[in-house]
Amino acid sequence: xxxxxxxxxxxxxxxxxxxLFDPSYHDLVExxxxxxxxxxxxxxxxxxxxxMQCHTLWxxxxxxxxxxxRPSDHTAPQPPTPPQKGRLMHSLLQDFRYAxxxxxxxxxxxxxxxxxxxxxxxxxxxxxxxxxxxxxxxxPYPDADRLVMGRATFGGRINPWMSVPDFRDYRDQTDxxxxxxxxxxxxxxHTITGGAEPxxxxxxxxxxxxxxxxxxxxxxxxxxTADEGEPQAADVAMISYGYWQRKFGGTPxxxxxxxxxxxTPHIVVGVLPAGFYFLFDVDLWRPLRLxxxxxxxxxxxxxxxxxxxxxxxxxxxxxxxxxQLAEAYPTTHETKAFLLTDLQEALAAGVRPSLLLRxxxxxxARPSGLRKGDWRASFSPRVS
Amino acid sequence: MSPSRVSRLxxxxxxxxxxxxxxxxxxxxxxxxRDMLRQHGVRRxxxxxxxxxxxxxxxxxxxxxxxxxxxxxxTVKERRYALTAAGARAYKATCAFYREKxxxxxxxxxxxx
Numbered sequence: 269x270x271x272x273x274x275x276x277x278x279x280x281x282x283x284x285x286x287x288l289f290d291p292s293y294h295d296l297v298e299x300x301x302x303x304x305x306x307x308x309x310x311x312x313x314x315x316x317x318x319x320m321q322c323h324t325l326w327x328x329x330x331x332x333x334x335x336x337x338r339p340s341d342h343t344a345p346q347p348p349t350p351p352q353k354g355r356l357m358h359s360l361l362q363d364f365r366y367a368x369x370x371x372x373x374x375x376x377x378x379x380x381x382x383x384x385x386x387x388x389x390x391x392x393x394x395x396x397x398x399x400x401x402x403x404x405x406x407x408p409y410p411d412a413d414r415l416v417m418g419r420a421t422f423g424g425r426i427n428p429w430m431s432v433p434d435f436r437d438y439r440d441q442t443d444x445x446x447x448x449x450x451x452x453x454x455x456x457x458h459t460i461t462g463g464a465e466p467x468x469x470x471x472x473x474x475x476x477x478x479x480x481x482x483x484x485x486x487x488x489x490x491x492x493t494a495d496e497g498e499p500q501a502a503d504v505a506m507i508s509y510g511y512w513q514r515k516f517g518g519t520p521x522x523x524x525x526x527x528x529x530x531x532t533p534h535i536v537v538g539v540l541p542a543g544f545y546f547l548f549d550v551d552l553w554r555p556l557r558l559x560x561x562x563x564x565x566x567x568x569x570x571x572x573x574x575x576x577x578x579x580x581x582x583x584x585x586x587x588x589x590x591x592q593l594a595e596a597y598p599t600t601h602e603t604k605a606f607l608l609t610d611l612q613e614a615l616a617a618g619v620r621p622s623l624l625l626r627x628x629x630x631x632x633a634r635p636s637g638l639r640k641g642d643w644r645a646s647f648s649p650r651v652s
Numbered sequence: 653m654s655p656s657r658v659s660r661l662x663x664x665x666x667x668x669x670x671x672x673x674x675x676x677x678x679x680x681x682x683x684x685x686r687d688m689l690r691q692h693g694v695r696r697x698x699x700x701x702x703x704x705x706x707x708x709x710x711x712x713x714x715x716x717x718x719x720x721x722x723x724x725x726x727t728v729k730e731r732r733y734a735l736t737a738a739g740a741r742a743y744k745a746t747c748a749f750y751r752e753k754x755x756x757x758x759x760x761x762x763x764x765x
Contacts, residue, residue, distance in 0.1 A: 285699070287706045291682055291731035292698040294718075298683070298730065301723040321699045 273307075277315055284329075285322040292318050324375070331372055407612055408543070410483035411572075416579060417614035418448065418569035418586075423603040429453050429565035430606075432558060434593070435475070438569070438606055441589050444582035448571040449478040450556060455548050460515075462528035469511065471529075471552030478553075479506075481572050482546060488512075489523035489538030492555045496537075499557050505534040509542040511551035529554075546570075562600045570611060583608045662746035667694065668708060672735060672743040675714065679734040682716075705733060713739035 274293055281289045293315060300311050371378040406412050418438065419428040432450070439448040452473040460467045476492035479485075487509060496504050505527060507515070516522035526533045529552065540553070547568070556567075573582055586606045594601040664672065667689070674680065674688050686701050696704070708714040715736050718729045735743070 288699040288702040291702045291705075291716075291718075291729075294729045294731065295683055295698055298723050298728045301726055301728065304724065318699060321697045325699055325703055 273312070273315070277319060280319050281322050282326045285326050288325065289318060289322050292322075328372055331368055407615075412612065413610075414446075414573045414575070415482070415611040416445075416571045416573060416582065416608045417611045418571055419607050419609065419614070420565060421605045421607050424605075426607065427565065428568055430567045430569055431562045431565050432556070432567060433562045434604075434606075435567055435569055437593055438586065438589055441592075442571075442582070442585060444574060444577045444585045445571040446574045447477050447481045448569055449481040450475040450567045450569050451478055451547060452556070453566050453568050455550055458529050458552055460527055460529060461531070462526070463515075467515075469551040470548075471505075471554060472548050472550050473554050473556050473558075475556045478546070478570070479540070481570060483572075484541065484544060486538035487541040488520060489536070491538065496555045497557050501555075501557065503529075503532055503534040504537045504555065505529065506538040506540055506553040507536055508540050508549075508551045508553075509544065512539045527552075562597060571608070579608060579610065660749075662749045663742050664713070664746055667704060668713070669743070669746050670694075671704070671708060671733075672713065672739055672746075675733060675735045675739070677735070679732050681719075682731040682733060685733060702731070705731075708733075708739070711738075712736055713742050 277293070278286060278289065296311070296314055296318065297307065300307055305311070371381075407415065409415060417428075418430070419426050420430045420434070421427065430450070435448070435450045439445075442448060455470045455472050458469050458471050460469055476494055476497040479491055486506065489506070492504065492506070495501050507522070507527075512518060512522055516525070522536055522539060525536050527536060528534075534554070571582075573579065586608055590601070590605040594604065662669070670689065670692060671685055674685060682702065682705060685705070686696075686698070689696070689701070705714065705716065709716050713736060714733050716731055716733050719732050720727050721730050722728075
């Protein structure tokens with residue numbers, strides 16, 4: 269048993285250190301046999317310790333020999349070589365080597381310091397990534413400054429979700445917005461069959477004009493048409509770039525092919541560009557065609573202001589429409605209104621104060637949008 | 653050797669000198685060498701000790717070989733070391749260096765008041 273274990277463990281040791289591991293291992297075997305102990309778990313643990321010690325020695329050798337040209341304490345001392353380059357550089361290098369030697373003599377302290385540094389750098393990188401995405405970087409859509417988020421308010425408090433009939437009323441009556449689109453506030457799970465094996469994918473539902481509103485052009489195929497938002501239209505879907513690669517191997521034949529989604533055939537009409545997401549990173553997008561109740565608030569809206577129209581002007585128009593709807597539907601719309609907010613600000617609203625506190629030293633910090641999953645934090649129930 | 657001549661530093665460290673001195677003209681197992689070092693207060697992990705021995709071998713001062721031996725009915729390998737001719741010369745050179753320093757001490761050594 270010990271021979272096979274020896275061969276197995278030996279492979280874990282760097283080549284150059286095997287001459288240290290081999291006799292150490294044989295000594296360990298002898299010690300255990302002399303003490304009449306089994307070559308069991310304790311033995312294996314000690315053998316693993318030997319490997320770790322070999323790795324430590326290997327690393328120490330690398331540091332000592334590569335960075336300090338002085339020989340280690342095991343070799344014969346040599347006279348120091350005189351500096352060849354500038355004195356300043358020589359002195360700096362000496363300090364650097366001295367620091368490395370000192371650190372290598374206190375491995376526990378060095379490990380602690382390196383761990384603290386690694387944690388600190390990691391935390392800062394993570395913080396900057398979030399700050400950059402939320403405050404510094406603009407949203408990845410054309411003319412993103414004209415994009416607005418439309419959220420429902422009840423008695424002045426934001427409840428971002430809207431009903432489909434309300435969305436259609438605002439969409440049809442507005443003049444200030446070039447377009448208004450809706451997206452289901454949640455992701456949906458679907459089973460794709462018809463291939464070699466059934467597959468589970470995530471998806472969501474959006475109004476047919478969502479991608480046009482955002483200014484996204486499909487990589488292949490086309491947008492949803494207005495007809496495809498009608499209840500009797502054929503079932504169609506758009507797929508993400510990732511799913512196109514995974515499922516279809518990136519072939520152009522994907523457009524026009526049929527996917528069996530939860531047992532219903534859907535024709536793939538388009539492939540979204542790589543890296544696209546809006547609120548959700550999903551693989552399957554289907555058109556909104558539900559005749560829904562005014563009391564079912566499950567939709568988020570996003571709009572694009574007409575060129576030259578200010579947000580205030582659009583908001584005042586929405587207030588007029590809200591008042592008309594309150595008159596038409598007093599039971600459901602008495603306290604309901606529609607609040608337009610810059611999309612970037614709306615997405616970052618929940619986390620912006622804390623991020624600004626951290627990023628206050630950066631004068632270039634300006635409001636922008638959150639990405640991926642962070643957007644949920646922005647829908648806190650208050651009017652901003 | 654003339655006391656006025658500046659002799660070269662010994663080619664080995666204290667630790668290596670200790671090992672060379674212990675090996676002498678015998679062949680010793682690594683375990684015995686390690687026990688000897690431990691008695692001199694040198695505490696090293698087993699791999700670190702064999703690193704010391706490997707360097708002696710690399711320098712051509714010692715020669716190592718595996719010898720099979722029977723322990724409680726099982727065959728185990730033991731690493732044994734012996735001095736090479738170069739090792740013996742290095743040992744003698746180191747002895748000569750220190751002997752010279754001891755036999756011909758400098759006159760400006762501290763003097764009692």
